[in-house]
Amino acid sequence: MNKVPNNRAWWLVLPVFILVAFSALIPLMTVVNYSVQDIFGPGNAYYVGTEWFKEVLNDERLQDSLLRQFAFSGAVLAIQIPLGIGVALMMPKSGIKASLCLILLAIPLLIPWNVVGTIWQIFGRGDIGLFGWGLNSLGLEYNYTGDTVDAWLTVLLMDVWHWTPLVALLCYSGLRAIPEAFYQAAEIDRASKWAVFRYIQLPRLKSVLVIAVLLRFMDSFMIYTEPFVLTGGGPGSSTTFLSQTLTTMAIGQFDIGRAAAFSLIYFLIVLLVSWVFFTAITHLDKEK
């Protein structure tokens, strides 16, 4: 749409600007301020420059948790995106069945994140949970509170359960936007199912897939509540992701300077990855 240049439109944006400035800019500036100081108490702070940043970047605990975080987000994307596309392709096109599928798919998305943790905490237990009990009675050793691999798989499975519906719903809405004429043309050309998917559906899904990948990357990178309730970060620190490390540091140990430096690096990583991905996609678009 061609837009009219009009600087008075700023008045319409002003409320959002003030609100977000209050809830984002001021806190962010506070974090920046903390990150360059060593604070012992009120009125007892020293300027330390980039010391905290150097320390954080060399902290092995943080490097570990960063690696875990990338592994987790990578696994989440690798499973949820293809699975979500698959589910979207299986969904009915219209009618009462489609509405029912939409509502049922949306349910996991609307459960508070701590309750998601609780559900899987119960579901995965060997004594009272169907899932854990089922695996154990099949003769598999499964104990998500004791075994690192089991804990990882449970957290991953929980996230797949929780968020695949979002990818599916996004793809479903993308598929609905494809005109019927495209399919008719494909039928006349005797295109195979794979060709229909590869040359008609997939290209048309691109814009929603960009949103899906971005949302899933950002949210899985910030995951806190669900694994915290499910495993508490354990066993050991095998499922302690970045947010939990940060929260422990800031609230638990009250190590403000270090936590602030860590916060900024954390935020920058999310921004950087999202930006690279976004630019890469829009670049590919232009080349075509």
Next chain:
Amino acid sequence: MTYSRSKGIGMTVFILLLLTPIYWLLNMSFKTNQEILSGLTLWPQNFTLANYAVIFSDSSWYSGYINSMIYVSMNMTITLLVALPAAYAFSRYKFVGDKHLFFWLLSNRMAPPAVFLLPFFQLYSSVGLFDTHIAVALAHCLFNVPLAVWILEGFMSGVPREYDEMAYIDGYSFPRFFVKIFLPMIRSGIGVAAFFAFMFSWVELLLARTLTSVDAQPIGAIMTRTVGASGIDWGVLAAAGVLTIIPGVLVVWFVRNHIAKGFALGRV
């Protein structure tokens, strides 16, 4: 492309797998603790509502739900009130710094809440808002407002500008045009934006828990006290969990026809 049987079966299996953990929670909420711990039963043998009675008869329990409801509705109202004019400006006008502002807003959606935990706590304490509903509502605006602006902008761009011009020629003032003509045209967009504001505010716990202590404590924080000296009270925990799912299901019912488009953020 006709809808094949195998797709139907695949879809049914997926939905069933999706619902099993929820069924298990529901199943457990109707059991006594004795039955839960004594062995695995696929449905309640001694059906009981005692777990729900615990929650509904104790004000420290059910006030958690009320607190959550209050800050979620506050957040929805604030989000929509500020996002509507802003989204209109972004969809209709070019102005100095519009693109930068839009991306800056979106970048807030990418900020991990854990980053803002400590500064929020200090900011709201220093202005005397700690442990109030409005503090949580404002904090949740951090990620809800950018998202709402984004969604609404998508829907508004779908309305041709000729409508605006026609209303102007017909002698409508801007506020009257906006409320009487424009808003009804994008009502599904408003519904979807409200739905998302509800969703992300309802499911978030980290900020809500940090910014409250007693008076505005969300249900998620209250649920942790089922862990008592004698172990976890599984029945009550399950019942409390089930009760947090119900509002979401009710809300999704209202937007079911627009949800698919809404999940693509109005951009298909």
